[in-house]
Amino acid sequence: MTLQTVGVEHGYGDETILENVSLAVPPGEVVAIIGPSGVGKTTLLRLLALFEPPRDGSLEYGGTDVWRASAQRRLECRRRIGMVFQEASLFDASVRRNAEYGLHVRRSWADRLRREVADLVGLRNGTSDAMEALETVGLEDKLEQHAGSLSGGEAQRVAFARALAYDPDFLLLDEPTSDLDPRNTAVIENAVREAGDRGIGVAIATHDMNQARRIADQVAVILGDGIIEVGETDRIFEDPEDDRTQQFIDGELIY
Template identity: 55%
Template sequence: MIHARSLSHGFDGSDVLTEISLDVHPGEVLAIVGPSGTGKTTLLRLLGLFHPPQAGAVLVDDENVWSLTREERLAVRRRIGMVFQDRSLFSTTVAKNAAYGLEVRQSWSTRLKHALARERAPPAVLDALDTVGMRDKVSQHARGLSAGEAQRVAFARALAVEPDVLLLDEPTSNLDPRNTALLEEAVTRARDRGIGVVIATHDMQQARRVSDRAAVLLGGACIEYGDTERVFERPHDERARKFITGELVY
């Protein structure tokens, strides 16, 4: 679905990513693991088409996205959802926060405004909130949510637009075990719907629990990539083995 080919990117003259190649498939979870500062977020932003890579290509359905027209590229971006580590919500209800992605889409705008005016969330929003275990809080104001609940609403907001690909940037960072488990369950349910999920995490055990394939980033380079079990049990690169076992502090 999404193919990264030799992606390289940097900021202020410093390289952040170098020659990254990987694939995102439908109905599969890909974990991007690595220490803080190794380029995981930058890679997600490139896959999410927030900006073009300085070198290499992002292919969607075998087309180089950055060779498309602006309108064509926008249509591709609408197939991709992203949940940031910063779980910012608007000062309104859970339902309206989860519906925001639909509201900004022209094809949904009139229908959505009428639905929200009657305080009834669209079915896609209710389904997304149900997936993350937040449907019972549909009318609650976001100010009263815990950090874990807020992150689950942010996940629902990305899920409500029914994306083909979902990009997650450290989605359970600093969350308690219950909210972490609920979000991991939501990841699995999204995958089971046929969504391609990419999760960037420094939590090695989480990557093993939820992913089908894994990529290890160190120093902006992908040093290991393949089936999760093989990557964690039989890594080809000695640096990857040491990082996974905790022998290498990067």
């Protein structure tokens, strides 16, 4: 099951930000989206997250044009997509409560009740979904610590765990490590790779070329108002088809 944009155009007011953009996020793969600031990386992630419909083109989830489907089907798809923003936004609660939040809001009432019972058992054994997600980001020892007392890097790791805890089909990450130190960056990069290994499709917008090379299976390059090239990571960085890709990678100011 793939999440993808097909010939998408989008913008705000009279400004067109994306034009004829097609990008697929396959299950179990990490797709890095690179490009200069202001070219639409965040806008593309918002469209993939089903926050808003595109002006033109389609957003497909498992072959279904989501914005032409029923509201119920659209909600079901949205519940299977997690997003982590550049700045963590945590609730005034414990680390555990923050990590569990998605489990409560993204499931039906009947499923929530079943999961509550299962989680109670799981928490006693240290095997709940939230616990597993916190273990993935190395914060299982901070379960009852208040989120407000965390460092910026720890808060971002909790935000990642919150998106991961309900086992989404897709994770969308918008510059999740841009303000983090090397240790916290490494933890999140490891968690991204683990998510891919679990079969979760991941799209990550990043300015860090080295990060894209470390964690991505595929790289999409956005310049101007669209994607100029998509391909396997090694090929994009070592033998790009578009001269503009090489110029961007080399740091030449072509935009």
